[in-house]
Amino acid sequence: MPSKLNFGTIGLKLATILGFLFIHIPIFIIIMYAFSTDEKTFQFPLPGFTLKWFGVAWERNDIWEAIILSTQVATISTVMAIVLGTLACLAVYRSKFFGREVISFLVILPIALPGIVTGISLRSAMSLFGIPFSTWTIVIAHATFCIVTVYNNVLARLRRSSHSMVEASMDLGANPWQTFRFVILPNIATALLAGGMLSFALSFDEVIVTTFTAGQQSTVPIWMLTEFIRPRQRPVTNVVAVFVILVTTLPILVAYYLTKEDEGGKK
Amino acid sequence: MTTTFDKFFTFLFYRKGLAIFLLLAPLLVWLGVVYLGSLFTLLIQSFFSIDSFSGVIKREFTLESYYDLFRQRTNWDIIIRTTTMAFTVTVVSAIIAFPIAYFMAMYAGPKLKPILYLGVMLPLWSSYLVKVYSWKLIMAKEGILTWCLQELGLMHLLDAILALPVIGGTSLSFSYIGMFLVFVYIWLPYMILPIQASLERIPKSLLEASSDLGGGPAQTFRKVVLPLAFPGVVAGSIFTFSLTLGDYIIPTIIGNSSYFIGMAVYTHQGTAGNIPLAAAFSVIPIIIMMVYLMIAKRLGAFDAL
Numbered sequence: 001m002p003s004k005l006n007f008g009t010i011g012l013k014l015a016t017i018l019g020f021l022f023i024h025i026p027i028f029i030i031i032m033y034a035f036s037t038d039e040k041t042f043q044f045p046l047p048g049f050t051l052k053w054f055g056v057a058w059e060r061n062d063i064w065e066a067i068i069l070s071t072q073v074a075t076i077s078t079v080m081a082i083v084l085g086t087l088a089c090l091a092v093y094r095s096k097f098f099g100r101e102v103i104s105f106l107v108i109l110p111i112a113l114p115g116i117v118t119g120i121s122l123r124s125a126m127s128l129f130g131i132p133f134s135t136w137t138i139v140i141a142h143a144t145f146c147i148v149t150v151y152n153n154v155l156a157r158l159r160r161s162s163h164s165m166v167e168a169s170m171d172l173g174a175n176p177w178q179t180f181r182f183v184i185l186p187n188i189a190t191a192l193l194a195g196g197m198l199s200f201a202l203s204f205d206e207v208i209v210t211t212f213t214a215g216q217q218s219t220v221p222i223w224m225l226t227e228f229i230r231p232r233q234r235p236v237t238n239v240v241a242v243f244v245i246l247v248t249t250l251p252i253l254v255a256y257y258l259t260k261e262d263e264g265g266k267k
Numbered sequence: 268m269t270t271t272f273d274k275f276f277t278f279l280f281y282r283k284g285l286a287i288f289l290l291l292a293p294l295l296v297w298l299g300v301v302y303l304g305s306l307f308t309l310l311i312q313s314f315f316s317i318d319s320f321s322g323v324i325k326r327e328f329t330l331e332s333y334y335d336l337f338r339q340r341t342n343w344d345i346i347i348r349t350t351t352m353a354f355t356v357t358v359v360s361a362i363i364a365f366p367i368a369y370f371m372a373m374y375a376g377p378k379l380k381p382i383l384y385l386g387v388m389l390p391l392w393s394s395y396l397v398k399v400y401s402w403k404l405i406m407a408k409e410g411i412l413t414w415c416l417q418e419l420g421l422m423h424l425l426d427a428i429l430a431l432p433v434i435g436g437t438s439l440s441f442s443y444i445g446m447f448l449v450f451v452y453i454w455l456p457y458m459i460l461p462i463q464a465s466l467e468r469i470p471k472s473l474l475e476a477s478s479d480l481g482g483g484p485a486q487t488f489r490k491v492v493l494p495l496a497f498p499g500v501v502a503g504s505i506f507t508f509s510l511t512l513g514d515y516i517i518p519t520i521i522g523n524s525s526y527f528i529g530m531a532v533y534t535h536q537g538t539a540g541n542i543p544l545a546a547a548f549s550v551i552p553i554i555i556m557m558v559y560l561m562i563a564k565r566l567g568a569f570d571a572l
């Protein structure tokens with residue numbers, strides 16, 4: 001090959017490395033700042049390192065309340081998304097009927113349209129019907145956009161798994177419930193878990209739709225947003241940021257390995 | 268108990284239509300009533316109006332909110348500002364994303380590929396707010412970026428950029444450039460993945476065929492790779508464009524105080540309590556997105572998703 005192409009590869013490598021640095025460095029910077037002794041500014045280089053702020057954050061009740069609310073919301077929304085998404089997948093994957101494409105479109109719509117549209121829509125409907133804001137109004141909003149992760153994961157798995165197992169189970173005298181419980185469910189279990197993990201992370205991090213559907217109470221992202229606009233103790237915000245990175249990153253890693261393993265196994 | 272349970276399932280098994288209906292019903296009720304219902308309510312409310320004295324919403328059909336929306340120049344400015352930002356962010360993201368996606372699809376070996384894939388996935392999924400916040404730290408006056416530029420002796424360059432009209436400002440975190448940078452950073456992974464997927468799908472034999480027929484690398488790239496990867500670029504652009512159009516956090520945290528569509532919607536419904544105007548305002552991104560999606564469909568982006 002001519003040397004021109006080699007030059008291209010070097011340029012390409014350089015572009016990729018720079019691109020990856022660009023998307024990863026900011027996350028490391030935030031982790032670093034959680035250990036800074038600096039209280040008021042974002043001074044760099046850091047004047048010193050300390051673990052003090054982790055202790056301070058631990059003592060703060062408002063943070064615990066936000067974490068508890070976020071966990072509740074994410075858990076309930078995920079369960080709802082799993083039930084609604086899985087049932088729909090079971091209907092969709094083996095049958096062709098009018099409006100099948102419509103369902104896929106309907107599931108994607110809440111995340112395809114700008115978050116502000118989803119947020120203001122739900123808010124205007126709630127205010128029109130006089131529904132008071134509560135944990136449940138947040139859950140309603142979150143479940144709506146969480147369905148897509150479960151739906152996509154489970155549908156992909158069902159499409160890949162062979163239907164002959166289901167037929168064999170029925171031939172061997174299992175009834176439909178037994179077939180679901182002992183054949184289909186184990187087959188889609190990791191996809192369910194992966195979809196659930198992603199849905200949990202999605203809900204735990206969502207801020208735009210939440211600002212419209214929450215009343216006085218704050219989830220972790222809402223708490224952070226208030227701190228950005230009116231900072232009380234900056235280092236504590238940095239500590240919470242590190243916590244949020246962990247809570248959202250770990251489920252994604254788990255989800256990735258759960259779906260990857262499956263692909264390898266099927267080939 | 269088990270027997271009635273089993274009987275019920277067996278009963279359903281022989282009635283496919285009913286079974287499908289029952290399985291789909293919860294989802295359809297949820298998305299149909301809660302979501303589409305809300306969207307519909309929003310649309311209806313945009314045709315209501317607010318009494319300017321009492322602040323009470325009048326539930327009668329009127330085009331007053333739309334009239335209000337389009338009458339004021341500032342609202343046009345907001346729409347143009349937001350769309351221009353969304354467009355610029357999309358174009359620049361595509362330019363940065365393409366070589367990365369190209370390397371991932373064409374050059375990375377079987378060991379490196381999953382690592383790179385995960386390397387794009389993680390920032391995409393990790394906390395949106397934390398990522399925005401980290402740029403606040405980076406771009407702060409006493410922050411890391413200033414320090415780096417000082418060490419490199421490039422401060423005058425930053426000052427020169429910030430002195431530019433319109434896009435400049437007092438500091439990076441209070442300017443359109445800063446905001447633009449953060450938008451590109453946040454949405455870049457959404458652009459990389461669809462492009463990578465579309466490049467991955469190009470059969471290698473096509474590249475060989477092109478070279479057999481006498482096409483040089485540049486020619487092959489321009490005439491074979493680029494047209495086949497283009498739907499992926501358009502697919503990625505749907506995300507970057509739509510997400511920028513609706514975002515109101517980044518313009519709130521970073522940038523000068525000039526409004527974007529999202530902020531306008533938020534302010535009108537919140538502090539002003541003018542839901543009809545907020546609703547009319549949020550119909551704008553819906554219409555822009557609908558036009559965008561129609562064009563994208565023509566360009567074949569949906570096959571690349």
